[in-house]
Amino acid sequence: MHRLLALMVTALAAAYAVGAMYFFRQEQWARDPSSVSAAEIDRVRHPDAVLGVLQERFARQRFGEAELSLVAEALEQAPSFYQSPFFLATYHSSRLENPAIVRWAYEAALDRYPANGRLHLSYAMWLFESRRSLAGWQDPSDPARLLDPLQVAESHLERGMELERDLSWRALEALERYDIPPERWVSLTPDDALSQRHLMDALFRGEHYDTGLELVRENVAAGADLSMLRRATVLALEGDRPALAVEAGLKWQAILESKRGATARPIEPAIAISRAYVALEEPEASNRVLQEALSSVETKFGPSSRVTLDALCALGGEYLSRGQTFSAESFYAQAVSRAPSYVPALLGLARTLFRSGDAEGAILRYEEMLRLEPENETARRELKSALVRASRR
Numbered sequence: 001m002h003r004l005l006a007l008m009v010t011a012l013a014a015a016y017a018v019g020a021m022y023f024f025r026q027e028q029w030a031r032d033p034s035s036v037s038a039a040e041i042d043r044v045r046h047p048d049a050v051l052g053v054l055q056e057r058f059a060r061q062r063f064g065e066a067e068l069s070l071v072a073e074a075l076e077q078a079p080s081f082y083q084s085p086f087f088l089a090t091y092h093s094s095r096l097e098n099p100a101i102v103r104w105a106y107e108a109a110l111d112r113y114p115a116n117g118r119l120h121l122s123y124a125m126w127l128f129e130s131r132r133s134l135a136g137w138q139d140p141s142d143p144a145r146l147l148d149p150l151q152v153a154e155s156h157l158e159r160g161m162e163l164e165r166d167l168s169w170r171a172l173e174a175l176e177r178y179d180i181p182p183e184r185w186v187s188l189t190p191d192d193a194l195s196q197r198h199l200m201d202a203l204f205r206g207e208h209y210d211t212g213l214e215l216v217r218e219n220v221a222a223g224a225d226l227s228m229l230r231r232a233t234v235l236a237l238e239g240d241r242p243a244l245a246v247e248a249g250l251k252w253q254a255i256l257e258s259k260r261g262a263t264a265r266p267i268e269p270a271i272a273i274s275r276a277y278v279a280l281e282e283p284e285a286s287n288r289v290l291q292e293a294l295s296s297v298e299t300k301f302g303p304s305s306r307v308t309l310d311a312l313c314a315l316g317g318e319y320l321s322r323g324q325t326f327s328a329e330s331f332y333a334q335a336v337s338r339a340p341s342y343v344p345a346l347l348g349l350a351r352t353l354f355r356s357g358d359a360e361g362a363i364l365r366y367e368e369m370l371r372l373e374p375e376n377e378t379a380r381r382e383l384k385s386a387l388v389r390a391s392r393r
Contacts, residue, residue: 050077085109086119099130099137117164120156121171127153128178154180158188161195168195172202182208186215193225204235213239220248226255233272242279249273257296266293267311271318278322290315304338309345312338316348325356341372347379354382359390 085108106123127149134146161168175185189199203212216232229252236245253269270293277286301307316331329352335345350365366383
């Protein structure tokens with residue numbers, strides 16, 4: 001009886017070990033497909049292993065006959081997986097051959113997974129690429145006439161963006177790369193805020209300023225989304241439309257003013273509005289909007305709060321970038337007087353003094369800062385420059 005029990009326990013342990021080793025190997029293949037040899041694939045013929053190896057090899061730009069055999073094996077083993085026809089399409093499209101097979105493979109994959117946005121986008125990009133040479137796009141009813149796949153490509157690209165909004169940037173890059181007119185970009189891009197921001201950025205990056213600025217105007221007029229207004233303000237400034245930047249910035253600022261908590265900081269839009277007024281040659285309005293924003297922050301958070309200190313440093317940095325060192329020094333000095341150990345204010349004040357020619361004053365501030373933060377490499381590097389300048393006098 002004891003011997004029988006011992007044999008049963010041994011058998012169970014062996015079965016458990018075999019099962020554990022099997023699942024370990026599958027997990028290993030899923031995690032590191034490059035570790036799977038061709039012999040192992042032939043021996044076990046596991047669909048996930050084949051697909052994993054294909055993914056790893058395609059990532060290394062390997063598209064040889066061995067890879068085509070693996071694709072055929074994947075199609076045989078797992079015809080219902082969308083990856084199998086997708087890999088077949090990837091194989092042939094990478095070699096720019098057999099457009100009919102590529103079309104069939106992509107469409108077979110999309111029939112299986114019609115809600116996969118990346119699959120739609122990949123198909124669209126191949127269709128755009130195939131337009132460079134329309135060989136293989138004969139009209140079945142009229143072989144002498146070639147079909148242009150542009151409309152099909154645009155429809156899949158649009159569908160991909162609708163399904164997965166984070167794909168909009170890649171999709172817009174494809175439209176630019178394949179010379180699609182910018183007016184088409186506008187009609188193909190979804191109306192959500194993320195996609196529209198990507199669209200505005202892509203238009204400006206491609207130097208399609210007229211179309212981009214028209215989109216900025218439309219989004220400023222709608223004026224409900226905070227991130228959209230923020231981006232519209234910046235782009236209006238880049239596009240040399242300061243009046244539009246003021247309009248967008250004021251709406252952006254109004255939304256922030258209506259909020260509570262540490263996120264309600266009107267300094268950033270105020271700086272953008274101030275720059276727009278500078279471009280409009282209205283210096284008084286430029287200074288006024290900054291002072292009003294600072295007063296709002298002080299009222300909400302207190303004169304010595306971290307938010308107010310950050311605002312003072314932001315204004316100091318803005319005036320310093322404009323070359324107005326006297327105003328920059330005033331804001332940094334206010335921050336230091338309210339919080340003598342506040343490192344950003346000390347650093348800003350030291351830089352301002354150095355810029356204005358007061359190397360000795362800058363050295364004192366850098367040394368104060370290094371007593372607080374001995375390992376601050378930026379302060380050490382800038383202090384050396386101040387010491388060199390002071391030694392030359």
